[in-house]
Amino acid sequence: MNRKHTPKRMDRGLSRREFLAAATAAGAGLAIGRKAFAIGAGSKTDDLNVAVIGVGTQGQVLLFTNCVKMAGLRFRAVCDIWPKNRDYIARALKAYRHDVKAYTDYRDMLAEQKDLDAVIIATPDSFHAEHTIACLKAGLHVYCEKEMSNSVEQARQMVIAARETGKLLQIGHQRRSNPRYLVALEYLRDKKALGRTTFVSGHWNRQKILTRGWPAGSDIGAADLAKYGYDTMERFMNWRWYKKFSGGAIADLGSHQIDVFHWFLGALPTAVMASGGLDYYTGIEWYDNVNALYEWPYAWGGETKPVRGFYQTLGTTSHGGYTETFMGTEGSLIISEFEGIGGLRRETTAPVADWEQPLLDAKKAEEDEAARKAEEEARKAAEAATEKSDLVLAQHSVPMPGRYYPPIAGMKKPVHMPHLENFFDAVRGKARLTCPAEVGFETCVSVLRVNEAVEAGRRLNFKPEEFKA
Numbered sequence: 151m152n153r154k155h156t157p158k159r160m161d162r163g164l165s166r167r168e169f170l171a172a173a174t175a176a177g178a179g180l181a182i183g184r185k186a187f188a189i190g191a192g193s194k195t196d197d198l199n200v201a202v203i204g205v206g207t208q209g210q211v212l213l214f215t216n217c218v219k220m221a222g223l224r225f226r227a228v229c230d231i232w233p234k235n236r237d238y239i240a241r242a243l244k245a246y247r248h249d250v251k252a253y254t255d256y257r258d259m260l261a262e263q264k265d266l267d268a269v270i271i272a273t274p275d276s277f278h279a280e281h282t283i284a285c286l287k288a289g290l291h292v293y294c295e296k297e298m299s300n301s302v303e304q305a306r307q308m309v310i311a312a313r314e315t316g317k318l319l320q321i322g323h324q325r326r327s328n329p330r331y332l333v334a335l336e337y338l339r340d341k342k343a344l345g346r347t348t349f350v351s352g353h354w355n356r357q358k359i360l361t362r363g364w365p366a367g368s369d370i371g372a373a374d375l376a377k378y379g380y381d382t383m384e385r386f387m388n389w390r391w392y393k394k395f396s397g398g399a400i401a402d403l404g405s406h407q408i409d410v411f412h413w414f415l416g417a418l419p420t421a422v423m424a425s426g427g428l429d430y431y432t433g434i435e436w437y438d439n440v441n442a443l444y445e446w447p448y449a450w451g452g453e454t455k456p457v458r459g460f461y462q463t464l465g466t467t468s469h470g471g472y473t474e475t476f477m478g479t480e481g482s483l484i485i486s487e488f489e490g491i492g493g494l495r496r497e498t499t500a501p502v503a504d505w506e507q508p509l510l511d512a513k514k515a516e517e518d519e520a521a522r523k524a525e526e527e528a529r530k531a532a533e534a535a536t537e538k539s540d541l542v543l544a545q546h547s548v549p550m551p552g553r554y555y556p557p558i559a560g561m562k563k564p565v566h567m568p569h570l571e572n573f574f575d576a577v578r579g580k581a582r583l584t585c586p587a588e589v590g591f592e593t594c595v596s597v598l599r600v601n602e603a604v605e606a607g608r609r610l611n612f613k614p615e616e617f618k619a
Contacts, residue, residue, distance in 0.1 A: 199266050201227035203256050203281050204273035205239040216567045218246050227263050229253040231378050234368045260288045274389040275396045279304035283311040293573045295322040297401040298594040305594045309587040309619035320583050321590025323409045324569035334485045341505050344478025346450040350411050350459035354403040354472040359465040362387045391434035398436030399463045400600045409593040410474050417446040421611045424603035430466050438465035442600045489560030496553040509555050592617045
């Protein structure tokens with residue numbers, strides 16, 4: 151494995167034609183302009199002083215793909231132990247006219263910066279609890295990237311700290327604020343488009359595990375690395391693959407999607423069994439493949455029965471990309487952050503619902519118009535054709551039985567932005583958090599138990615009290 155190779159891209163998943171959705175209603179639900187999500191509106195009374203701890207890859211995405219495009223945020227501090235990233239980000243923020251100061255140690259930042267309102271934390275998972283709790287106790291509201299921690303007990307202390315300080319703690323499960331997911335949830339829960347949900351599945355597959363290198367001459371000195379808990383520069387750069395710093399791929403990737411299962415089902419799991427291993431790569435510690443089977447209690451029609459679900463993450467193939475699927479007695483739904491995927495299929499035996507008829511009418515009108523155009527084109531082609539002896543066979547795709555609709559519309563902003571906007575709106579007292587600490591903790595417990603199940607090689611049961619802090 152080449153530790154200094156950084157993949158330029160990740161496969162974005164399935165073709166949009168593979169699954170389809172209810173576009174008419176979805177399009178209406180997703181036709182949300184920037185004003186609907188805008189925060190601050192440039193008002194000085196709404197301006198927030200913000201700091202960032204951890205400005206590696208994810209921290210930079212949160213900053214420059216999302217936050218600098220928002221009104222009413224004033225970045226005052228940047229903290230990172232790597233001078234290369236820290237100084238570069240500080241200069242870049244100054245170019246955006248933020249009066250920002252750079253720090254190596256977050257404790258110095260908290261001691262000096264007394265006018266901060268909120269902080270974004272994007273450090274390795276093992277440091278989330280330390281950084282979050284210190285910031286909460288310093289009086290700051292916190293947006294902390296998932297996974298909350300690679301330790302359930304440390305994650306629990308984060309919840310307790312938020313509760314005791316009365317400060318907001320948003321966990322970075324950004325699908326919880328994504329308009330596409332909110333529309334999908336409406337179809338599943340409110341419109342009951344799937345009937346009774348009976349099975350869920352999800353996967354996040356990559357052709358290679360993500361490893362990162364660094365430019366020559368930019369190494370952090372051995373003494374400074376040791377001061378902040380690292381023994382090598384390679385482990386600092388690729389912390390996700392070492393047990394001291396992370397929960398592995400199931401936490402880094404699976405956490406997002408397993409959280410969606412809990413959310414859409416409105417339930418927490420009762421059991422999990424899993425298989426996985428480090429079967430392809432060498433020189434790292436965490437598994438390059440994990441497969442987990444969960445069980446949830448699901449209420450429907452006055453009774454509660456199990457729903458089972460399968461989750462997979464692979465580091466050797468990009469096949470399938472990243473999606474979540476919900477299957478039920480009357481239909482199925484597929485959804486993804488990738489805007490090319492997202493759709494609804496109704497079973498042939500499912501009665502036509504009130505919400506469905508307008509979609510069927512619109513679809514028939516589109517099909518009739520397409521057929522008219524095709525007939526006209528064929529007529530013109532026949533008139534212009536010369537004598538030919540070749541037999542041309544038309545190929546027709548045969549879809550699965552059922553009723554399909556056009557894809558769910560894409561979102562006109564970066565996928566993290568609505569979640570960050572929700573956080574800052576909540577800080578201003580204008581919204582409620584979509585993923586508060588208690589919700590993030592439930593997912594953290596669910597996900598880290600997968601690694602335990604792999605090691606145990608058997609089914610593990612959850613107790614309700616495990617999800618409480």
